[in-house]
Amino acid sequence: MTDAVPNTPRSRWNFVPRDVPLRHAPYAEWPLRPMAGLAYYLRTWLPDAPRFWFLVAAIVIWTWFTPDLERAVTFQFDWMFEIWLRDFILVLVVAGGLHLWLHGFRGQGDDGRYDGRPLARKSRVFHFNDQVLDNMFWTLASSVPIGALTECLMWWAYANGYATMITLTENPVWFIALMILVPLWGGFHFYWYHRLFHVEPLYRWWHSWHHKNINVGPWSGHAMHPVEHVGLYSDSLIYLLIPAHPVHVLMQIMLHTLGGPVSHTGYDEVRVGGARLRVGDFFHQLHHRYFDCNYGVLEMPWDRMFGSFHDGTPEGDALIAERRRRMQAEKSDVAPTAAE
Numbered sequence: 001m002t003d004a005v006p007n008t009p010r011s012r013w014n015f016v017p018r019d020v021p022l023r024h025a026p027y028a029e030w031p032l033r034p035m036a037g038l039a040y041y042l043r044t045w046l047p048d049a050p051r052f053w054f055l056v057a058a059i060v061i062w063t064w065f066t067p068d069l070e071r072a073v074t075f076q077f078d079w080m081f082e083i084w085l086r087d088f089i090l091v092l093v094v095a096g097g098l099h100l101w102l103h104g105f106r107g108q109g110d111d112g113r114y115d116g117r118p119l120a121r122k123s124r125v126f127h128f129n130d131q132v133l134d135n136m137f138w139t140l141a142s143s144v145p146i147g148a149l150t151e152c153l154m155w156w157a158y159a160n161g162y163a164t165m166i167t168l169t170e171n172p173v174w175f176i177a178l179m180i181l182v183p184l185w186g187g188f189h190f191y192w193y194h195r196l197f198h199v200e201p202l203y204r205w206w207h208s209w210h211h212k213n214i215n216v217g218p219w220s221g222h223a224m225h226p227v228e229h230v231g232l233y234s235d236s237l238i239y240l241l242i243p244a245h246p247v248h249v250l251m252q253i254m255l256h257t258l259g260g261p262v263s264h265t266g267y268d269e270v271r272v273g274g275a276r277l278r279v280g281d282f283f284h285q286l287h288h289r290y291f292d293c294n295y296g297v298l299e300m301p302w303d304r305m306f307g308s309f310h311d312g313t314p315e316g317d318a319l320i321a322e323r324r325r326r327m328q329a330e331k332s333d334v335a336p337t338a339a340e
Contacts, residue, residue: 012314012317013114013115014110014113014114014115014116015110015111015112015113015114015116015268016114016282016312017268017280017282017312020282020311020312020313021311021312021313021315021316022282022283022298022310022311022312023298023311024298024299024300024301024303024304024309025037025040025041025298025299026040027040027041027299028298028299028300028301028304029301029304041180044183048276048277048278049277049278050258050259050262050263050277050278050279051183051255053258053277054251054254054255054258054259055179055251055254057090057250057254057258058247058250058251058253058254059247061086061250061254062246062247062250065086066083066155066246066250067079067082067083067155069155069158069159070159071159072152072155072156072158072159073156073159073160074156075152075156079152079155080148080149080152083148083151083152083155084144084145084148087144087147087148087151087257088140088144090257090258091139091140091143091144091222091257091258091261092140094218094258094261094262095136095139095218095219095221095222095260095261096218098218098261098262098265098270098279099132099217099218099219101270101272102217102218102265102266102267102270103119103132103217103218103266107271107272108267108270108271111271112267112268112269112271112280113266113267113268114266114267114268114280114282114285115215115216115266115285115289117215119131119132119215119217120215125212126212131212131213131217131220132217132219134212134223135213135217135219135220135222135223136219138209138222138223138224138225138226139219139221139222139223139260142222142224142225142226142229143222143224143229143232143257143260144222144257146226146229146230146233147229147233147253147256147257150233150234150236150237150253151236151249151250151253153237154236154237154239154240154246154249155246157240158246162240163239163240163244164242164243164244165243165244165245165246166243166244166245167245168245171243174243175245175248178242178244178248179247179248179251182248182251182252182255183255183299184299184300185235185238185252186235186252186255186256187296187297187299187300188300189234189235190235190296190297191295191296191297191300191302191303192302193231193232193234193235194295194296195295195296195302196231197228197231198292198295205225205227206224206225206227206228207224207225207228209223209224209225209228210223210224210225210228211288211291213264213288214288214289215266215288216264216265216266216285216288217264217265217266218261218262218264218265219261219264220264221259221260221261221262221263221264222256222260222261232256233253233256235252236249236252236253239252262279263279263280263281263284264281264284265279265280266280266285267279267280268280268282282312283297283298283310283312284297286310286312286316287310290310290317290320292308292320292323292324292327293308293309293310293316293320293323294308294309294310295308307323308320308323
């Protein structure tokens with residue numbers, strides 16, 4: 001568990017993790033530190049980390065809540081509707097539950113909350129003039145259907161032999177190795193598709209919808225233009241090319257379907273009774289506030305390599321501000337930055 005402490009000055013953040021200044025994972029820095037990297041990666045799969053529960057969800061969904069592949073030989077409303085309904089309920093429970101506990105019932109108050117400001121209401125920036133209603137609409141009306149359609153496409157591909165299925169008993173080494181690689185592939189894909197969406201005019205057309213959320217809540221994770229939802233879930237299509245088990249596909253999908261609400265809680269962790277779950281992503285929270293930094297994840301080196309890394313300190317603020325000035329000087333029609 002990563003401890004956290006109040007930040008100073010409070011004008012910047014209400015709360016920041018103790019591991020600020022942030023660093024990339026040991027396997028995303030040079031020189032490589034193999035043992036430190038192994039320890040870091042293993043921690044991401046512990047039961048107090050979301051990744052463990054995403055895997056549990058993938059296994060449970062495949063075992064009990066996925067239509068038989070025999071039904072997926074042709075696209076039919078019945079089995080596709082079952083997938084959509086399951087995902088709708090799942091997101092409603094996870095995103096809605098996190099929102100109610102943290103922002104509705106205020107179960108933790110502002111303890112562990114990065115940005116102490118309330119979520120926006122009566123704001124013309126958002127559809128329905130309300131941040132939560134806007135975020136809920138685009139999550140449930142766009143992200144859930146597109147995520148479900150991506151899954152349906154993969155089951156159709158497996159059912160018709162267009163994708164190669166492996167099993168744990170017949171391919172144990174590749175099965176385990178691929179599961180280890182699933183989150184890393186997700187992080188690799190996220191940086192490059194996300195960075196592309198920050199290029200004009202794609203930002204203005206599509207990604208700016210997501211960046212209306214400077215302060216975030218669980219429903220903000222999927223509050224995007226539908227085109228961006230297609231980009232988000234497209235990493236799962238790699239399993240059309242490489243042998244995998246459906247659990248790998250579901251794990252890839254759950255990294256988005258559940259990972260979006262969990263990583264955008266705005267809190268460092270969720271505490272219910274004596275239980276604690278690491279949910280926050282301060283690295284990405286910095287991206288929402290400062291816009292042109294931290295495009296990827298700490299498990300990938302690209303932000304450090306390309307000069308867009310913000311480590312969460314005041315010095316990081318200055319570096320990103322200078323980078324922004326250089327970008328504006330080089331191109332006068334650069335996209336406007338989000339104000340704090």
